[in-house]
Amino acid sequence: DTAVSQTPKYLVTQMGNDKSIKCEQNLGHDTMYWYKQDSKKFLKIMFSYNNKELIINETVPNRFSPKSPDKAHLNLHINSLELGDSAVYFCASSQRQGQETQYFGPGTRLLVL
């Protein structure tokens, strides 16, 4: 009964393909996030949604499109994958927008060949 889960755990794909990563939280939280961790382990926020509404979009290329069908899910769709998209993508959630502690998923390791 994982609190924040992501699928798939590993994703290997060719340049130019379109792929999606799914995230679900069963904590009843209102706010969800996507982070990218590069090969040097640097973590940077990409998006944040609060009750299905986009509240943070950190100058991410528009090839990345988050979708929140309900407040328990925040999926990340990536079009026209590039080599530089290879990274670990983490989903996280917090109880509400102003609630500071974030709970992270296990990560999705994306490798673009």
Add this chain to the structure above:
Amino acid sequence: SQQGEEDPQALSIQEGENATMNCSYKTSINNLQWYRQNSGRGLVHLILIRSNEREKHSGRLRVTLDTSKKSSSLLITASRAADTASYFCATVGTGGGNKLTFGTGTQLKVEL
């Protein structure tokens, strides 16, 4: 943009010793948090210290915050092999929202 620098980048100690990691940041903050990341896993929240606090304890963890120097330290006392992980500081700015801006991380290795 990157908020924090952590020092040292890597730290190797013997079990039972204390480990100290430092974090510096650039802008005004609402709070500062420390997270642990085991190899190949997600991040786990350890402790949060607010901008009006100077020191906080949680079990073997002690965190200090000096807002005048824009710096924080994490002390792990009586370290164990299971403490081997990467440790990240992250700040929430005063501009609203709940965006975590992470530091560069310290890789801690605790040897038996």
